[in-house]
Amino acid sequence: MTDISVIGLGAMGSALARAQLKVGRSVTVWNRTPEKAAALVSEGAIAATTVSEALSASPVTITCVKSHPQTIELLTNAANALPSKTIIELSTGGAEEAENLARLLENAGAKWVLGIINAYPHMIGDGETVLSVVGTDEQWETLGPIIKAMGGSSVHVGDQAGMLAALFAGLFTVRQGFMWGMIYGALAAKKAGIPMQTFSDLVPISMGMMKPYYDYFAATAPQATYDDPPATMRTYAAALEDVLASFEALGARDELPRLFVEMAQKGMDEGLEDKALTAVIDVLADKH
Ligand SMILES: NC(=O)c1ccc[n+]([C@@H]2O[C@H](COP(=O)([O-])OP(=O)(O)OC[C@H]3O[C@@H](n4cnc5c(N)ncnc54)[C@H](OP(=O)(O)O)[C@@H]3O)[C@@H](O)[C@H]2O)c1
Known part of the structure; x- marks a missing residue:
């Protein structure tokens, strides 16, 4: 048995597994393309040969693949290994698929936490890095140390699986509001003959x-x-x-x-x- 399993060893999944190794947890890893496990194995991880084996190896499994549908497919095919396990799904995905994944896990007797990662892989493990997480208060309390090993400033958003997609939509809308504001602001400045440099220098002061x-x-x-x-x-x-x-x-x-x-x-x-x-x-x- 290991402390934690990680399924999906792309750029992000590998960084997540590495962060757990770094704080001293024993880690089992699985990836569809098995060669990607080699680097982590050389750092102390154990490679599982199937998803079921990875799930069985630890009480908690982090999944980080393309998106929720791929996680759903992988876990559906390994449903026999899900009862009493906890899944931390960190693949990005939509609200409906998030709800489907949560129902699948509940019906299989597993617990779940879903998160979105507000960071690039090289930032995983930093104290300032934020994972925004949904799950019950109890799950957040239990899994907090595991999540904070990946993002030290992670936050608990609520308990509904679909909340993360809305959170992303909300925060992206704020950023896009700024960007489109810049575009229309620059348009007015350009039409009026105000130098673009003068406009852009004044933006941070105005902000x-x-x-x-x-x-x-x-x-x-x-x-x-x-x-x-x-x-x-x-x-x-x-x-x-x-x-x-x-x-x-x-x-x-x-x-x-x-x-x-x-x-x-x-x-x-x-x-x-x-x-x-x-x-x-x-x-x-x-x-x-
Ligand atoms: N990279 C970032 O900066 C970043 C930031 C925030 C969130 N994320 C999220 O993290 C997740 C992973 O991103 P990444 O950057 O690690 O992507 P990546 O480097 O392209 O890796 C994708 C991973 O998903 C696996 N995968 C894809 N389709 C699969 C399938 N049908 N069955 C099994 N495994 C499958 C790949 O396996 P193979 O190796 O076999 O192809 C690989 O392990 C995404 O949801 C992404 O939105 C990434």
Whole structure:
């Protein structure tokens, strides 16, 4: 028996196995292409010849292959070895497939934790690295040391398998919001003849205003308390109207600023003009 098994030894799975070896756990490994196990075996891991053998070798198995469907296929074909085992699935995947995997494991008498890795393989094992994990509180408490050996700043998000895909969609939307903001911002600057270097040098200075916004977001959105904001929705709506007018005056494409105006108007229409702009979250949520 070993402490932990790792199924899938690509760039990420190998890094995960190595992180467990590094903190002194005994590790069994399996990969579809067996040659990829050689390096880890030379570092002290034991190679299993089948998925069933890998599952049987340890109480806890980390899976990290292409995506959830591949994990489902591998585990379905080794279902005899699943009862009483715990699977930590770290392949990236969609919400529905995550739920299917969780049901498969529950029906087979296994426990599960699912995670997304917010890092490149060379960052695995660092104190600042974050794996965002879903599973029961009990699983998080039990498996915390194993997960934190791979990402020291890992976080427990909730207990529903499908939450991770929504979390990814949410965080990617934030990043894309920034990137598309840069694109439309650069468009306005270019149309106005402002040097791109001047624009890009001023972006980080302008973004310095975002730190208080994170704090403000955290102080309002989780509790849905939107009173007494430093800037009201009315103020934002007026500024957004001005921005849209500037795009129009420049003859620039204005899809993004127009969307902002429409969204702020939804909050205004609900009578929230004296509230924080973040109150729009609840307006949008109630529409679905
Ligand atoms: N690399 C990153 O920076 C990174 C970051 C965050 C998350 N991830 C996630 O980690 C997971 C693995 O990524 P990776 O970078 O390690 O990819 P990779 O280097 O391409 O390795 C893919 C692994 O999946 C295995 N695999 C693929 N299809 C399979 C199948 N049908 N049956 C059995 N095994 C199969 C491969 O086996 P073979 O060796 O036999 O082909 C290999 O072990 C992905 O879900 C990815 O999104 C990766």
